[in-house]
Amino acid sequence: MIEELARRADDLGLSSAASLEGLGEDEAARKALAALSRAELVPWTVPQRDGGAEAGGLCAPDNVSVRALCALRQSLAYHSGMLDVMFVMQGLGSYPLALAGSAELRAQVLPEVVRGESVAAFALTEPGAGSNVTAVETRARKTASGWILDGRKTFISNCGLARFYTLLARTSGEPGDKEGLSMFFVPDDAWGLDVERFEVMAPHPIGDVILKGCELPAEFLLGEEGQGLEIALATLGRFRTSVAAAAVGFARRALDESIEHLGARKQFGKPLAANQGLRFDVAEMDVRLRAAELLVEEAAREVDAGGAAVAEVARAKLFATETASWVCDRAVQHFGGLGVKKGTMVERLFRDVRALRIYEGTSEVQKLILSGELFRRN
């Protein structure tokens, strides 16, 4: 089944990636999601219980399979960063709802996510709360009829496109307290919600979500009050390995581009590939990528089996994203001037892969998690 999913994502990439190039960001994003929906890949981002794909024993029916997410993201990223991000955000943004939403809210929202009609977003980061999520300052105050939220979220993927945000806010305590954080379902048309878009180095719909007296009904609290950090960490724990898989996808493409270019381009009367130093580079790129793939496979298998796999996930994310950045950098070097010419494939891959070392926990945060786990075990 995993190979079949990778093949389907590959087919989609081959047939639609080129048509997304050169479009405005929002148009490309909408087109990418529509293509993913037509190819029936979006259901893999939502549990089978809530209308998602039949995971066929890969994981529990109330969950999403990390092996499936990884196979799909690796193939999608090989072809297009936009296909990759629009695919995974449907899962990342809706997972807190699948995990902790009432049956009524899940039934209302998740089928629309599966059909690609409702765009999802996940909002943790704030100007003062990046690597340290517990520093969240956005406040949610209880009222007679529900909640009022005030604060600002930043670097939110799908900002402005999303139909809803799953959003972490503080219901009690002070910034820095682990307790007192709660998760909310926030529709984009909630009164008091505004967005400000900005651009990052690769095409990626992103921006700030501003909440000023934003009113929500009581039932939009997901899970219990104070359960927000647990829900946020469970969401990241499920999706983080797939960031590593996407990194491998971008870098595999860069390696393939390098091999083709080194064979075709002649300097000093012979193909670049005739230089042993460059051939060694290719071997090194391949072996590091294979090691990354094996770490991804190990982490995905462990998470699907129901384990927390804290060390495995951190290892996979750290090694795959750092390796992929290095591989894409080597590919740029192999292309010489063409490697930095805007619009060439390796130039795009170099930009696409960079943010993966930052979002869903930076490389340094992965090192903190991994070393913490190693010290705990010993």
Ligand SMILES: Cc1cc2nc3c(=O)[nH]c(=O)nc-3n(C[C@H](O)[C@H](O)[C@H](O)COP(=O)(O)OP(=O)(O)OC[C@H]3O[C@@H](n4cnc5c(N)ncnc54)[C@H](O)[C@@H]3O)c2cc1C
């Ligand atoms: C393209 C993109 C998409 C994103 N999408 C989303 C999204 O959809 N939703 C969302 O909530 N957020 C999103 N983010 C935000 C992302 O999760 C944060 O940028 C990330 O967690 C890092 O936070 P920060 O940018 O505030 O960096 P900081 O936390 O300020 O870190 C700056 C640097 O210091 C290092 N550092 C921090 N603390 C330590 C420490 N204790 N020890 C050693 N080094 C440390 C970091 O590793 C980093 O290198 C996105 C970011 C990007 C770039």
